[in-house]
Amino acid sequence: MTMFDLSGKVALITGSSRGIGKSIAMQMALHGARVVVSSRKAESCEATAAEISAAGGMALARACHVGHKEELQALVNATLEHWGRIDIVVCNAAANPHFGPSITTPDEVFDKIIHTNLHSHVWLCNMTLPAMAERKDGVVIIVSSVGGFIGSGYLGAYCISKAADMQLARNLAVEWGPHNIRVNCIAPGIIRTHFSKALWANSERAAAFAQRNPLRRLGDPDDVAGVAVMLASRAGNFICGQTLVVDGGGLIGGGEPLL
DSSP: OOTTOOTTOEEEESSOSSHHHHHHHHHHHHTTOEEEEOOSOHHHHHHHHHHHHHTTOEEEEOOOOTTSHHHHHHHHHHHHHHHSOOOEEEEOOOOOOOOBOGGGSOHHHHHHHHIIIIIHHHHHHHHHHHHHHHHTOEEEEEEOOGGGGSOOSSBHHHHHHHHHHHHHHHHHHHHHGGGTEEEEEEEEOSBSSSTTHHHHSSHHHHHHHHHHSTTOSOBOHHHHHHHHHHHHSGGGTTOOSOEEEESTTGGGSOSSOOO
16 A cells, blocks of 8 residues: 555546546546546547556546536436446536637637536536545545646636636635545646647747746646546645645746746
């Protein structure tokens, strides 16, 4: 047994068929958790679950569009039917369909970003926290972004939603902390995933971003997954209502903002 052991725990992770979510699912499974892999496409979920199983972990694949409340409830129900409980919830699924200043962001796009990046987290937490409270044990991790700390000329709505995620974690920590439930955020910087490809696909631009970080590199999904394992395990037992920045030091490194 170690401080990072997740044996016996069930972790439900949204947006986990690729990128940061996939890495979190894999690492939690390798640390003993039974994980639920979820994203919009069933075949992607099944492929990731198969990878986890091949690595020695236990995984259930379940497709879900987090923007549809009834699908989220079906995801929770399927998890409970298969594993019998939910100990860890990772709200990772997110959307960012617009790149440009706020004045060019259509109302329906702004609404979609807030709906996906905030409302779905509220729904999923409301569906799972009461059962955790009955057992007096549970963990919620919300994947936010360093964008929630800064202003942006072209990712404004996304950054607003990520700042809201941080406040959601603080509110839920106050509401559910007395039931021994820990709620925290992770705020990644630029991580090499498909979701953030527009920021790092150009090698010169990626190098410029990396140079602004004290660690002089961009992040990899496992850099975030390790923090998620820590927050979900006994190692994170006294961390509650916080936002942990995982950005190679970019926010404190000076120079221009990352986003």
